[in-house]
Amino acid sequence: MLPPVLVPRPSLSLHPSQGVSLGDPVTLRCHLPRLAAWVWLYREGGWSYTKGKEKEQDAAEFSFVSTLRVHAGRYRCQYQVSESAEVSVESDPVELVLTDVRYPPSSISLHPEQHVGTGTNVTIRCWNKDYGATFLLHKDGTSAPLQHQDSSGGGTATFTLFGVTPADSGTYRCSYRPEGYPFISSPLGDSVTLEVTPTPAPPGATGSSHGNLVVAVVGGCTAAFVFFLVLIIFFLLSAHRRRTQRDESPGGEGVKCPYFSVDPLKRPSGSPIISFPSVF
Structure with missing residues (x-):
């Protein structure tokens, strides 16, 4: 070459x-x-x-x-x-x-049978008269074999489809290649049909999800409210502390808030006593 x-x-x-x-x-x-x-x-x-x-x-x-x-x-x-x-x-x-049509088609079985829900493991079993063969699993509409497996003895092979979805629905068949002839195949055998239906949500799952969403929203709003409340208290305490420090500093005594009152002896008869207590 x-x-x-x-x-x-x-x-x-x-x-x-x-x-x-x-x-x-x-x-x-x-x-x-x-x-x-x-x-x-x-x-x-x-x-x-x-x-x-x-x-x-x-x-x-x-x-x-x-x-x-x-x-x-x-x-x-x-x-x-x-x-x-x-x-x-x-x-x-x-x-x-x-x-090579001289080789008889293989037989096939499906478990669980036909109708299954999403997520189920499905087993497809193929067998013949023990030609020491390699089995191939085919799905109608797909050009290449999905899986291949050597015979486990007795002319049998078992294929497993794990966690099936609706995309796995379809018609399946088996063929085999006799020992020593990797490019000679038997005809396709009998078929089995698999139907995968979406598994319905458990009762109350939708309401539970809605309730969880409401709880999450309420919890978020509560947390925000508490945060702002703490922030306001912090600023009020800071302002109070600054006023206190200013009042206690030298020369700051004249700034204290006065205590207002009305002398009860000088108020008109029948008038209420008005007093304004000191804020600090």
Whole structure:
């Protein structure tokens, strides 16, 4: 292999991208800049294919008219610019997984059954006739498997969905890959349907939240009132202290507040006694 030079990296895609059975046609497409190049398609573990690409094209295609077991595997592509010795790095890999209908579909079960509330742990169990397989859990509408797990013995695998939410609702199926054939798959098996409903709030939860809010607001207002009350008392005491110090200082005796009174002997008959006690 030629030493790679920094030219744009190619990308590899598979058409169709999934659900390819033995005997079906399939195309691997290596995407690269619009320049003349030699393109290599590598199958991990052995095979390689070479093809020239014209300058006007933006991809080089490698097709299998009728797929065989030997075509299953992991692929990458790479290219060299025709006018120079520049060689790209390899693309990210894609996997060509072929379905072999000679393997019977797996069975599946769901626990708890069908309807569950948010936050529940759900168990999905898959099993077959013990092919020493790796099981895969699929969800309809999702291209890639959600989980995979080696058989625990007896041809069984258990998948757990922790703390499910409404987004986990859907139809689930299992497939498996026989031991020694990581890119050969059984057909998808029977399905189970999971429905996750939002768990309703406990009775009184809304009223409790409202009550907590009211308590918080009242507590905040009370704290503010106490703070301002303490602040006012502090200023009054400070003012009183300053007056006291001023009255007790030398030359300050003439500033004391007088005590006003009316001599009861000189007041008119029937008039009340009016007196103003000293403030300090």
